[in-house]
Amino acid sequence: MITIVKVGGNVINDDLLLKKFLRDFSQIQTPKILIHGGGKLASDLSLKMGVTPKMIDGRRITDEETLDIIVMTYAGLINKRIVTILQSLDCNAIGLTGADANIIPATKRPVNNINYGFVGDVNVDEINGSQILNFLSSGLIPVFSPLTHNYKTLLNTNADTIAASIAIALSSKNDVQLIYCFEKNGVLNDINDPDSVISDLNYPELEKMIKNGIIHTGMLPKLENGYNALKAGAINVKIKNSNQLLEHGGTELKL
C-alpha cells in the first residue's frame, strides 16, 4: 500500500496546525507521498512586493511576475519548511516540483476566452511513476509543491489534481490510498454543521447533491479529482480534517 496525502493551504498558513499535521503524517507506516497546496503566502508576498494578484472570474492569472512569486513561495518557502520539519521528525523527506527528475510533465493551458498564463494541466500518462517508486523504495518521502513543467517553463498546477494524478499513475501497479486533508471534517450535509459529515459518498448520490445545491462549489474540484482517482483504480479515497489524519472519520468516496 502507498499512501498519498494532500494538504491544503489553510493548514500551511498555521504553524501549529502544520506541525501537528506533519507529526501525524510522519507516523503513517506505509510508503507515503505528500502534496501541499499554496495557501495565501503567495498573495501576501505579492502584496509585500507591490504586485497586485490578477484575478479573472475569481481565478488567479499566473503571469510571469506571478509565476516567479509562486515558485519562490511554493517550491522555496513552503516546500522547504515542510521538508525541514519532516527531517526534524526523522522522516526522510525530499522536496520536489514536477520539473525535478521530470516527474510531472504538463501542458500549458491553451488560451481560449481567458489566458490563465503559466498554468499547467498534468499529462497523467507521462507521470514518471517509476521514479516515484524508486524514491519510495530507497526510503525517501517525496513532498510535492503544486508546480509542473512543460520542458520550457514551470507551470502553476492545482494541488488536488496533482495528488489525484500521482494516485492514478501509481494505481496500475500498486495499492494506493489517497487522502485529501483540509480544515473541515469531511463532505458536509450542512455546511453550517461541522458534525454533519457524510461518511460514505457514492457518485450517484453526489450528483443528486450537486443538483440540489448542497455541495459547496469549493468542494467540487476535490471531489472530481477524488473520483477520477477512484475510477482509475485507487483503492481508497478519503476527504478529512487535517488534524484527524490518523483517526477514523471523514468522508470516503465510493463509486
Add this chain to the structure above:
Amino acid sequence: MITIVKVGGNVINDDLLLKKFLRDFSQIQTPKILIHGGGKLASDLSLKMGVTPKMIDGRRITDEETLDIIVMTYAGLINKRIVTILQSLDCNAIGLTGADANIIPATKRPVNNINYGFVGDVNVDEINGSQILNFLSSGLIPVFSPLTHNYKTLLNTNADTIAASIAIALSSKNDVQLIYCFEKNGVLNDINDPDSVISDLNYPELEKMIKNGIIHTGMLPKLENGYNALKAGAINVKIKNSNQLLEHGGTELKL
C-alpha cells in the same frame, strides 16, 4: 569519474550567460552534480520587500526574515529556474537543498563575537554520499542550492564549501573532479589583466602569492575549499570561466 561543478552568482544573474553555461554543463559526459550560488537576487528581493540586508564587517547576517528570503530565492527561484532549463536541454536535473533526502547535515555557526544567525558549517563526515550516488546511478543530475540543515532549521551555507564538501565525501570511493566556475578566466597573476591566468598553482606558490598580496581576498575561500578537496582525494580541481566550461584553460590546483 564524477564531475562536480560550482557556478557563482554573477552567472546566475545573467540569463544569457546562465543558459550558455547550462548548455555546456548538460554536455558533460560523466555523471555530474551542480552547485549554484546565490547571487544578488536575494538582496534585490530583500529591498523590494523593504528588508534591509544586515551586514557586519562585510558579511551577511542571516536573521529569520533573511533566511526566508534566501530560501525563497535560492531553493525556489534560482534552483527551479536551473532545473527547468536543464530539463529543456534533456538533462534530468533534480533540485535539492541539503535538507532534502538529508544529504547535507550542518552545524549552526556558534555565536562568538558575531552572531551570523542561520548560517551552517557543513558536517562533512555526515554527508550522505550514497544517496548522491543513488541519484547519479539512476541518471539524475543533482542541483544543489547553498542551503544545509541541522534537523531544526535550514541554514545558509557557502556554495564553494558545499561543492568541496561533496567532492570530499565522494572522493573516498570515486574519482572526482571539481570545477569552480566564475566570471574570470582563472586565478590571475595581475587582477587587471584577464589573460594573466596561472595555469598550474601549487600550494607553496599560493602561500607566497598570498604573502605578497597578489591573490585577491575574494578568491581565498574558493582556493581554500579547492585545496581541501584536493588534499582529501579529489583527482582534479580547477578554477575557470563559466563560459569556458568545456574548453581548456583556467587554473588547475596542485598540491
